[in-house]
Structures are given as structure tokens and as C-alpha cells.
Amino acid sequence: MSSPPVNRFDGLRRLEPGAALLPLRVFLGATFVYAGIQKLSDPGFLHKGAPSYLGTQLHGFANGTPGGFILKTFAIPHVTLAGVGIAFAEIAIGLLVLIGLFTRGAAAAGLLINLLFLITASWKTYPYFLGSDVVFVFAWLPIALTGASGQPALEHTLARRARRPRPDAQAAAGALVGATPAAATRRELLVRASALTGVATLVLGGFSALAKGRYRARTSSLDATAKPPPTSTAAAPATVKQPPLPSGAVRLGPASRLRADQGATYRDPANGDPDLVIRHRNGTLTATSAVCTHAGCTVGYEGGQIVCPCHGATYDPQTGEATGGPAQGPLAKRGVLEQGGSIYAIPS
Ligand code: FES
Known part of the structure; x- marks a missing residue:
């Protein structure tokens, strides 16, 4: 059976x-x-x-x-x-x-x-x-x-x-x-x-x-100087005539500090909040606020995108538009300028 x-x-x-x-x-x-x-x-x-x-x-x-x-x-x-x-x-x-x-x-x-x-x-x-x-x-x-x-x-x-x-x-x-x-x-x-x-x-x-070890910043920073911006003649070789800098421009540091595909944070000259400047692969510079629109952590530039270390929000490095994670909106645009071998923040 x-x-x-x-x-x-x-x-x-x-x-x-x-x-x-x-x-x-x-x-x-x-x-x-x-x-x-x-x-x-x-x-x-x-x-x-x-x-x-x-x-x-x-x-x-x-x-x-x-x-x-x-x-x-x-x-x-x-x-x-x-x-x-x-x-x-x-x-x-x-x-x-x-x-x-x-x-x-x-x-x-x-x-x-x-x-x-x-x-x-x-x-x-x-x-x-x-x-x-x-x-x-x-x-x-x-x-x-x-x-x-x-x-x-x-x-x-x-x-x-x-x-x-x-x-x-x-x-x-x-x-x-x-x-x-x-x-x-x-x-x-x-x-x-x-x-x-x-x-x-x-x-x-x-x-x-x-x-955990010691804290080391992953995104380098540029130091905005509180001194008045240098004039075009002071910042450039005597033989090259530079256009005058926009009023209120603040020198962040030497342009050589920021290589292609790199980002650096700096203090916004107007409000003191962190901003992020990125040198793209084609050599151009863009800058946005570095304050994540989700909950205010400081974003950084990593692997071709802007990334928030807290909860993983991501943003487009060219436009600051949110591309992923819990971001609440785009990062505010900031003005930057490269002139005479230096990078300047332009207050908005
Ligand atoms: S604070 Fe940036 S993702 Fe939450």
C-alpha cells in the first residue's frame, strides 16, 4: 500500500x-x-x-x-x-x-x-x-x-x-x-x-x-577672507588687464586649490552659511548653498554628484536640483568667479 x-x-x-x-x-x-x-x-x-x-x-x-x-x-x-x-x-x-x-x-x-x-x-x-x-x-x-x-x-x-x-x-x-x-x-x-x-x-x-578615529573633512574648504577684495591690478600680472571685480566679491583662495572634478566648501560672505563650489571636468565653476534642504546637514561633492552625508539626498552638481533621497527642494544657487588665479564668491 x-x-x-x-x-x-x-x-x-x-x-x-x-x-x-x-x-x-x-x-x-x-x-x-x-x-x-x-x-x-x-x-x-x-x-x-x-x-x-x-x-x-x-x-x-x-x-x-x-x-x-x-x-x-x-x-x-x-x-x-x-x-x-x-x-x-x-x-x-x-x-x-x-x-x-x-x-x-x-x-x-x-x-x-x-x-x-x-x-x-x-x-x-x-x-x-x-x-x-x-x-x-x-x-x-x-x-x-x-x-x-x-x-x-x-x-x-x-x-x-x-x-x-x-x-x-x-x-x-x-x-x-x-x-x-x-x-x-x-x-x-x-x-x-x-x-x-x-x-x-x-x-x-x-x-x-x-x-571611529578622528574626524577628517571629505570635501576640502576654501577660506573666505574678510578683507576687501583685491583690485584687478593687484590680483593679476601687470601685463594682463583684468576686468574689475563685482562689488562685494570676496576672495576664497587660489584657483589652483580646486582641481577638475573637485568641490570645496566655503562660508557664504553674506550670511555665513556653508556654500559649495565645484570645478567641473570642463574647468567651469558653479556654486550652490551647501545646506541640505532636507534637514540642514552640509552636503559635499562626491563621485560626480552632490551628496548629503546624513540621509543620502543627492543633487545635480550643475543645477543644484534634487535628484534623490529625502531632499525638500533644490540647493540655492550662489555666485562664484575665477579671475587672476583666484576664486571669488559673489554675494547674491
Ligand atoms: S539632512 Fe540631508 S538628507 Fe537629511
């Missing part, structure tokens, strides 16, 4: 809804660990003046967003504490979710962090589905509601071990007023597992912070 044919999809049909959430749980946990490590290992994250400086990002996120008052109250006055705190919190949440310990609580904390990002960092992203935080909020929700139900998780292992009768459990329980032997054992195991997770968080975060 032959056995009934086995349908290879039976296993999938019988898959518990909880088990189906395991890939999502692993993804969220791993992403949060990575996000924390990435923040702590970015040398510019807490370096004032760096393009990805958290303080600059926070000001951008707080401006005209519903969650701005939270950042203004708690994060902007304590940038370093806020940055380090959120990075370590992300690593701890990620580890807890990955190993399945206090899964619901950790997922709820992850949801709250992404909700805060949604009403601040991603608030101006249009259309909304281009921002990742809204997706993370809804991805965390089923994990926060059901935890690691139907999935392998450390909390299940600890609960099973706690239910196992132990010869010394009775004696241990005697020392704890009001605690059952199993509850005492489970608490003990949870405390140990939590302490190990805390140590792993500190080790991972500590190594990331140590590995």
Missing part, C-alpha cells in the same frame, strides 16, 4: 502567523544594531562643524515639525548626550529583539523611537512613503503586540528552564518571601540575561566609538 503523496506546501500552510514574523523581527533587530553602530562610528556625528554633525541635523528636524518641541526641550540643549543615548538605545533594542528577550517591550521602544523620527526627521518627506520611518513604525507594531510568540526566543527558553523542577529550587525559594521556586529561578535567569545584553551593548557601542 503506497503512502499518500506529501504536499511540499503543507509546511507553509501550517506556518504559525507568529513564525511568519521572524524575518521581520531579525531585520528590525539587525537594523537597529547597525544604526547604533553607524552613529557611534561616524567621526562627524558629534563633531561640531562636520557635515553630518547631529546638532545641525537636530535643528533641521526641529524646524516646523510636530515633534520639534521634544528635540528643542531634550536633545538640542544636550546634543552629545542625546546622540550617544539614542545610539546605545538602538543597539540595546536591536540585541534584545534579535535574541528574543523582553521582545514586546523592546519592540515598543523601537516603535517609539521611529515614531519620534517620523514626526521630526521624516515629517517633511513627500510623498510620505519615501520616508523609511513610517514603514518602521508599522513594522514594529506586530512585534510590539505579539512579541516573539511562535518564534525561537531566549525568553521562551528561560521560561521553559524555570518550569523545570530543580533540586535546589526549594531551598532558594525559602530565602525569598512570597516567591515561588519557579518565579525566583526565572527572575534570576532574566537578570543574568539582561546583564549580559547590557554588557554586549556597551562592548559593541564602545568598540564602535573607539573605531
Whole structure:
């Protein structure tokens, strides 16, 4: 007698809804660990003046967003504490979710962090589905509601071990007023597992912070001089007659400092904000504001495009038009001029 044919999809049909959430749980946990490590290992994250400086990002996120008052109250006055705190919190949440310990609580904390990002960092992203935080909020929700139900998780292992009768459990329980032997054992195991997770968080975060090295600017900078612009005769060889410079022109530096396919930032002579000048492959110069229109990080020139180091917005180097990422609009155009071997910023 032959056995009934086995349908290879039976296993999938019988898959518990909880088990189906395991890939999502692993993804969220791993992403949060990575996000924390990435923040702590970015040398510019807490370096004032760096393009990805958290303080600059926070000001951008707080401006005209519903969650701005939270950042203004708690994060902007304590940038370093806020940055380090959120990075370590992300690593701890990620580890807890990955190993399945206090899964619901950790997922709820992850949801709250992404909700805060949604009403601040991603608030101006249009259309909304281009921002990742809204997706993370809804991805965390089923994990926060059901935890690691139907999935392998450390909390299940600890609960099973706690239910196992132990010869010394009775004696241990005697020392704890009001605690059952199993509850005492489970608490003990949870405390140990939590302490190990805390140590792993500190080790991972500590190594990331140590590995970041010193901050080095990727885009070089030109120094605008506050002195009055030199006259054409002073800036050029005596034999070559140069046209007069536009009024208010400020010398940024020698033209030789900016080679083809390179960019450099400088302080806008009118408002002091960072601007970006680019020498294109054909030798021409263009300049735009270097303040990202998403949340105010300082953009740089990399690989033929203008790139924001904070959340990946990209812009066209010729026109300043946004070409990708969460940018809110084009970079404002700035005036630059090359004359007599020098580069000048022309106030608009
Ligand atoms: S500040 Fe977010 S992409 Fe630039």
C-alpha cells in the first residue's frame, strides 16, 4: 500500500502567523544594531562643524515639525548626550529583539523611537512613503503586540528552564518571601540575561566609538577672507588687464586649490552659511548653498554628484536640483568667479 503523496506546501500552510514574523523581527533587530553602530562610528556625528554633525541635523528636524518641541526641550540643549543615548538605545533594542528577550517591550521602544523620527526627521518627506520611518513604525507594531510568540526566543527558553523542577529550587525559594521556586529561578535567569545584553551593548557601542578615529573633512574648504577684495591690478600680472571685480566679491583662495572634478566648501560672505563650489571636468565653476534642504546637514561633492552625508539626498552638481533621497527642494544657487588665479564668491 503506497503512502499518500506529501504536499511540499503543507509546511507553509501550517506556518504559525507568529513564525511568519521572524524575518521581520531579525531585520528590525539587525537594523537597529547597525544604526547604533553607524552613529557611534561616524567621526562627524558629534563633531561640531562636520557635515553630518547631529546638532545641525537636530535643528533641521526641529524646524516646523510636530515633534520639534521634544528635540528643542531634550536633545538640542544636550546634543552629545542625546546622540550617544539614542545610539546605545538602538543597539540595546536591536540585541534584545534579535535574541528574543523582553521582545514586546523592546519592540515598543523601537516603535517609539521611529515614531519620534517620523514626526521630526521624516515629517517633511513627500510623498510620505519615501520616508523609511513610517514603514518602521508599522513594522514594529506586530512585534510590539505579539512579541516573539511562535518564534525561537531566549525568553521562551528561560521560561521553559524555570518550569523545570530543580533540586535546589526549594531551598532558594525559602530565602525569598512570597516567591515561588519557579518565579525566583526565572527572575534570576532574566537578570543574568539582561546583564549580559547590557554588557554586549556597551562592548559593541564602545568598540564602535573607539573605531571611529578622528574626524577628517571629505570635501576640502576654501577660506573666505574678510578683507576687501583685491583690485584687478593687484590680483593679476601687470601685463594682463583684468576686468574689475563685482562689488562685494570676496576672495576664497587660489584657483589652483580646486582641481577638475573637485568641490570645496566655503562660508557664504553674506550670511555665513556653508556654500559649495565645484570645478567641473570642463574647468567651469558653479556654486550652490551647501545646506541640505532636507534637514540642514552640509552636503559635499562626491563621485560626480552632490551628496548629503546624513540621509543620502543627492543633487545635480550643475543645477543644484534634487535628484534623490529625502531632499525638500533644490540647493540655492550662489555666485562664484575665477579671475587672476583666484576664486571669488559673489554675494547674491
Ligand atoms: S539632512 Fe537629511 S538628507 Fe540631508
